[in-house]
Amino acid sequence: MRTNLRFRPVAVIGAGMTPFRRRMLDTPQELAWEASRRALDEAGLELRDVDCVVIGSAPDAFDGVHMKGEYLAHGAGGVRKPVSRVYVGGATGVMTAISAWYHVASGLCQKVLAVAEEKMSPGRPHPQSVFRYIWDPITEKPLNPNLIWIFAMEMHRYMNVNRVSKEDIALVSVKNKRNAKKNQYSQLGGDITVDDVLKSEVLVWPVQLLDVSPVSDGAAAMVLVSGDIARRYTDTPIWVEGVGWTLDNTSWPGRELAYPRYLENAARMAYKMAGIERPQKEIDVVEPYDPFDYKELHHLEGLLLAKKGEAPTLMREGFFDVDGEIPSSPSGGLLGVGNPIAAAGLMKTISIYWQLKGTAGGMQVKKSVHTGVAQAWGDLMQASTVIVMRN
Amino acid sequence: MTVHPLKEEDLKRHPVVEDKPKARYSYTAGQALSVFLNGLKEGKILGRKCTKCGRIYVPPRMYCEDCFVPTSLWVEVKDEGVVMTAVASFISWTRERLDHPEIVGTIRLFPSTARDYVYPGLFHRICCSYEDVRNMTIFGKIVKARWKPREERTGSINDIECFEVV
Amino acid sequence: MEKVAVVGVGWYGFSPHVHDLSFREMMFEAASRAYYDAGGMDPRKDVDTFISCQEDFWEGISISDEFAPDPIGGAMRPTMTVAGDGLQGVAHGVMQITSGLADVVVVESHAKPSDIITFSDVVKLSEDPIYVRSAKVPNIHFVAALDATKFLSRGKATRADLAEVVSKNKSAGLSSSKAPYAARIDKDYVLSQDYVLTPFTRLDIAQPVDAAIVVVLASETVARRFSDTPIWIHGIGFATDSSNLELATLGEARYMRLAAERAYLMAGVESPLKFRGIFVDDRYSHKELEHLEALGITDVVEKLREGYFHPGSYLPVNPKGGLLAKGYPLEASGLSLLLDAVEYMREGEESAIVGSWRGFFTFTGSVAVMSR
Numbered sequence A: 001m002r003t004n005l006r007f008r009p010v011a012v013i014g015a016g017m018t019p020f021r022r023r024m025l026d027t028p029q030e031l032a033w034e035a036s037r038r039a040l041d042e043a044g045l046e047l048r049d050v051d052c053v054v055i056g057s058a059p060d061a062f063d064g065v066h067m068k069g070e071y072l073a074h075g076a077g078g079v080r081k082p083v084s085r086v087y088v089g090g091a092t093g094v095m096t097a098i099s100a101w102y103h104v105a106s107g108l109c110q111k112v113l114a115v116a117e118e119k120m121s122p123g124r125p126h127p128q129s130v131f132r133y134i135w136d137p138i139t140e141k142p143l144n145p146n147l148i149w150i151f152a153m154e155m156h157r158y159m160n161v162n163r164v165s166k167e168d169i170a171l172v173s174v175k176n177k178r179n180a181k182k183n184q185y186s187q188l189g190g191d192i193t194v195d196d197v198l199k200s201e202v203l204v205w206p207v208q209l210l211d212v213s214p215v216s217d218g219a220a221a222m223v224l225v226s227g228d229i230a231r232r233y234t235d236t237p238i239w240v241e242g243v244g245w246t247l248d249n250t251s252w253p254g255r256e257l258a259y260p261r262y263l264e265n266a267a268r269m270a271y272k273m274a275g276i277e278r279p280q281k282e283i284d285v286v287e288p289y290d291p292f293d294y295k296e297l298h299h300l301e302g303l304l305l306a307k308k309g310e311a312p313t314l315m316r317e318g319f320f321d322v323d324g325e326i327p328s329s330p331s332g333g334l335l336g337v338g339n340p341i342a343a344a345g346l347m348k349t350i351s352i353y354w355q356l357k358g359t360a361g362g363m364q365v366k367k368s369v370h371t372g373v374a375q376a377w378g379d380l381m382q383a384s385t386v387i388v389m390r391n
Numbered sequence B: 001m002t003v004h005p006l007k008e009e010d011l012k013r014h015p016v017v018e019d020k021p022k023a024r025y026s027y028t029a030g031q032a033l034s035v036f037l038n039g040l041k042e043g044k045i046l047g048r049k050c051t052k053c054g055r056i057y058v059p060p061r062m063y064c065e066d067c068f069v070p071t072s073l074w075v076e077v078k079d080e081g082v083v084m085t086a087v088a089s090f091i092s093w094t095r096e097r098l099d100h101p102e103i104v105g106t107i108r109l110f111p112s113t114a115r116d117y118v119y120p121g122l123f124h125r126i127c128c129s130y131e132d133v134r135n136m137t138i139f140g141k142i143v144k145a146r147w148k149p150r151e152e153r154t155g156s157i158n159d160i161e162c163f164e165v166v
Numbered sequence C: 001m002e003k004v005a006v007v008g009v010g011w012y013g014f015s016p017h018v019h020d021l022s023f024r025e026m027m028f029e030a031a032s033r034a035y036y037d038a039g040g041m042d043p044r045k046d047v048d049t050f051i052s053c054q055e056d057f058w059e060g061i062s063i064s065d066e067f068a069p070d071p072i073g074g075a076m077r078p079t080m081t082v083a084g085d086g087l088q089g090v091a092h093g094v095m096q097i098t099s100g101l102a103d104v105v106v107v108e109s110h111a112k113p114s115d116i117i118t119f120s121d122v123v124k125l126s127e128d129p130i131y132v133r134s135a136k137v138p139n140i141h142f143v144a145a146l147d148a149t150k151f152l153s154r155g156k157a158t159r160a161d162l163a164e165v166v167s168k169n170k171s172a173g174l175s176s177s178k179a180p181y182a183a184r185i186d187k188d189y190v191l192s193q194d195y196v197l198t199p200f201t202r203l204d205i206a207q208p209v210d211a212a213i214v215v216v217l218a219s220e221t222v223a224r225r226f227s228d229t230p231i232w233i234h235g236i237g238f239a240t241d242s243s244n245l246e247l248a249t250l251g252e253a254r255y256m257r258l259a260a261e262r263a264y265l266m267a268g269v270e271s272p273l274k275f276r277g278i279f280v281d282d283r284y285s286h287k288e289l290e291h292l293e294a295l296g297i298t299d300v301v302e303k304l305r306e307g308y309f310h311p312g313s314y315l316p317v318n319p320k321g322g323l324l325a326k327g328y329p330l331e332a333s334g335l336s337l338l339l340d341a342v343e344y345m346r347e348g349e350e351s352a353i354v355g356s357w358r359g360f361f362t363f364t365g366s367v368a369v370m371s372r
Helices: A028-043 A068-073 A092-105 A127-134 A147-162 A166-180 A194-199 A227-233 A261-274 A293-302 A311-316 A333-337 A341-357 B008-013 B030-041 B130-134 C023-037 C086-098 C119-124 C142-153 C159-175 C187-191 C254-267 C285-294 C300-306 C322-326 C330-346
Strands: A010-017 A052-056 A083-087 A111-119 A202-205 A217-226 A238-247 A285-287 A371-378 A383-390 B045-049 B073-077 B080-091 B097-109 B121-127 B142-147 B160-165 C004-015 C049-053 C079-082 C104-111 C195-197 C210-219 C231-240 C278-280 C351-357 C364-371
Touching: A010 A028, A010 A092, A010 A227, A010 A341, A028 A068, A028 A111, A028 A217, A052 A068, A052 A092, A052 A341, A068 A083, A083 A092, A083 C086, A083 C231, A092 A111, A092 A217, A092 A238, A092 A341, A092 A371, A092 A383, A092 C086, A111 A341, A127 A147, A147 A166, A147 A202, A147 A293, A147 B080, A147 B097, A166 A194, A166 A293, A166 A311, A166 A333, A202 B130, A217 A227, A217 A341, A238 A261, A238 A341, A238 C079, A261 A293, A261 A371, A261 A383, A285 A341, A293 A311, A293 A371, A333 A341, A341 A371, A341 A383, B030 B045, B030 C023, B080 B121, B080 B130, B097 B130, C004 C023, C004 C086, C004 C330, C023 C104, C023 C210, C049 C086, C049 C330, C079 C086, C086 C104, C086 C210, C086 C231, C086 C330, C086 C351, C086 C364, C104 C330, C142 C159, C142 C285, C159 C187, C159 C285, C159 C300, C159 C322, C210 C330, C231 C254, C231 C330, C254 C285, C254 C351, C254 C364, C278 C285, C278 C330, C285 C300, C285 C351, C322 C330, C330 C351, C330 C364
Parallel strands: A052 A083, A052 A111, A285 A371, B121 B160, C049 C079, C049 C104, C278 C351
Antiparallel strands: A010 A217, A010 A238, A083 C079, A111 A217, A202 B080, A238 A383, A371 A383, B045 B073, B080 B097, B080 B142, B097 B121, B142 B160, C004 C210, C004 C231, C104 C210, C231 C364, C351 C364
C-alpha cells in the first residue's frame, strides 16, 4: 500500500540478475544483456516498451574501458533511447535505482530500465591494483596503498571506539554466507564458523580473508514504471517511497571514522520522504552494504536501526537473523552472493523488491514484511545511498 | 542465453585479448598542495586555516568546505599528533604477500582535541610493531614525524619516513 | 512540465593549460562565481542537490566522484556524479527538480586535459576493447573523418563549406572572453592548409581546453529569489544512438535528432527557425552542419552559403565561436555551449537551442530549448 502521496507514484515491476561468479566468459555487454532480458521478462515488457535507460557501473578501470556507460549501453538496451550513467563509487548500485526513480517521478519517462554491471576479473595482475588509483594522487598514492587498507583502518577505528571484538564481527560473515546458501545467484554461500573466519589468512590486520567479499563478475537490472502503468502489468507493484544520498568530504584522514555520519544523513533524507519516524519499529527488512563484515554493523548503526556501538550486541542476539526482528542481508549480501560493485548494490535493491513481493523463494524471511530498505556505500568512506520501498 | 562462469584452467581454452592502458598523467598540484609539498621539503607541515570557522585543513585546501569561503591563512601545524587508527598490511598493492607487515594509519595532528570530529589529519606509515597494532596499544599514542635527511627530501609525502611514538 | 530556470552561471579557465590551479581549485573558482551570479546564494543552505559530470580516465583518478563535493559546497549534502556530458547532468538536475525532490540543483563539470600526458591513448580506451581497439588505428580522429566523408558524399556540402564553418566560428570567437583559439581567418586560408586526415585540416578539429563550469538550476517557484533575469529551460532531451561503432549511423547525427525530438515535444517547439540562436557542438567542422540538420533545420548548406547562420543574421549559429574557437572542455563541453547561450540571452536575445555531443567514440547527444 502506497503511503507517500507527495511524489508521483513510481513502482518496481520486474528485476533480473545474472549469477555472480569469479570470472565469466561473457563480455560486460553480454552480462548486462542477460540481466536486462530477465528483468524485462519478469515485468512482462519488451525493450521497445522501455523509454529510458539508466546505467550504473563503478570504476572504468576494471573493465579497462573509458566512458564505460557508452560501451555498456549497447548490452543494456540503450540503443536509440535516452541513456545516462550515474556514478557514486561503490554506492552506485542503489543510486542507479534512485536515478531511475526520479526519471519516472519527474514525468519525463514512463518506463525505465535500470542496469548495473561490473566485470572485475580482467584486471591484471589483480583487480586489487586498480584501487591504487582511487586515492589522492598527490598526498596518498605515493604511499602505494591498496583498497583493503581503507577498510582495515575504518574497521579498527570502529572496533577501538566501540570495544567490538573480532568474534562479534565474524558473526556477520557467518550469517551472510549462510543466508547465501538459499540464493541461486550466489558465489560463496556456505556454512562457516566464527573460528574459520578468525583462522583465515590475515590480509591487513584486522581484516582477514573471510571478512572480505570476493572479486566477482555480474550484472543486475530492474524495471521501474509510473504508478498507473504498474497496475496494467502487475497486481503487486512495489513502491519506491523514499530515496536519499549524501557525499561526505574527500579529507577522510581528517575526520572520525567510527561512525558513518554521511549515511545517517542519507537515511534521514530517505526516511523523511517515506514518513518513517521510528526506523527500528517501522522497517521490516534491510539490505545494508556489506563488502566487509564490519561494514554491515557500521551501516546498521548509520541506518539508525541500532544505536551507536550496539549493532554487534543485537547481531549476537539474533535480532538481524533471517527469523529475527529485522532480517538483515537475507540475500546473503556481498559477502555471500559476491561483489561486482555496482551490480551488487542493485542486487541489494532487488533483494528487497523480491522480499516485499513475496517471491524471494528460499530467501523469503519468516515475518510478514511491509517496508524494506536497501543501502550502498562508496568512495573514500564518504558516499551512501538509501532507498525505501513498500508493498 | 545464459552466462558462462569460468574456472582458472578454462581460461586457456578461450582467446584473451591483452591490452595495457597507456594512460599517464601529470597532476597539477595547485596552489594549496604546491606550498604543502614545498613545506615538507623544509620539514614543516603546513595547513590552511578558515578564518570564519577556525578549521585547519591539512593537507591544505584553498577553500573551506563548511563555510564555502576561501581559506585565508597559512599555518604551520606540529609534526606531532595522536594515532586515530592503525593497521598492519601483509599484502602489497598488487596483492602479493609481504613478509614484514607494512603499518599505516591516520594521525590527528596538533593543534586539535579529542572532541574534534574533523581535524588536521594525515594518512601515513607508522613505525611500530605488529603487536602494537594487534593489541591496539598504538591507538591514542602520541607520535612524531621521522623526517628523511634534508638532502634526500624531494617535496613529496614520502619526505616523512613515518610517524613514530615519542 | 514545470519550467526550470538557470539562475546562475560561473566559469574558470578556458585556457589550453591552467598550470597554477588544480582541478579542485578551478571548480571552487567557477562555483564561487556561479553562486555570486545567483544573487550571492549560500550553497551550504540554499542548494538541495549537487551533480558533477566527469569520467575517471579524463581525471586520471578512479572513482573521481570522491573529489566532487568539497569545492562546490556539496560535502555532507546529496551530491552525485553523472558520468556524461554536462548537459546530461542538467537533464538529471531538471528531473530532480520536476520530481519534487529539489528546488535548487547545482550542476558542475570540469576538464583538465593538460594533465593528461597520453591524450590520444586515453581517448582510444573508449573503443570497444576486443574488436575496435585491437585494430590499432593510429589517428583518433578516424571515425570523425569517416563520418565527415559520409556526410560530404551525400553531395550537398563541399570541403569549402566546412572551411566556411571554421572561418565563421573562429572569427565569431574574437568577441568572446573565453575563446583561446579564436582567430580572424578566411575560408581560403583554411583551404590552403594541409590535410591532417581527409577531409580535415588541423583548423577543422577543435582542441581540448582546461575549464570548470558551474550552473545553478532552480524551480519556477523559487527562481526569482535568486535572479531577476532567469533563463528558462522549456525542454530537454538526450539520447544515445548505438554505442557500437559498427552499428551506429554515420554521416548523420541520429542521437541529436532523437534528443531534439524529446526536447521539442516537451517545449512545444514548432520550428527551430523561430529561435534567435543555436549553440551546437562543432568539435569537427562538419559536425556543426550535421547537428543543425539533426535539429530539424533543412537546407543547411544553402543557408550557410547565404550567410543565414552568421552572427547578426537570421539564425546565428555559435555566435560566440563554438568549440572551434573556445576549445572543447571534455565533459564540460555541453555546459560551455549552455553558458554561451545564457550570456547571449542575457544580452537581450529572446531564445536559443543548445545541442551538445560527447565526442567520438560516442553517439550520445543532448538538446536544451531555452528562452529569456
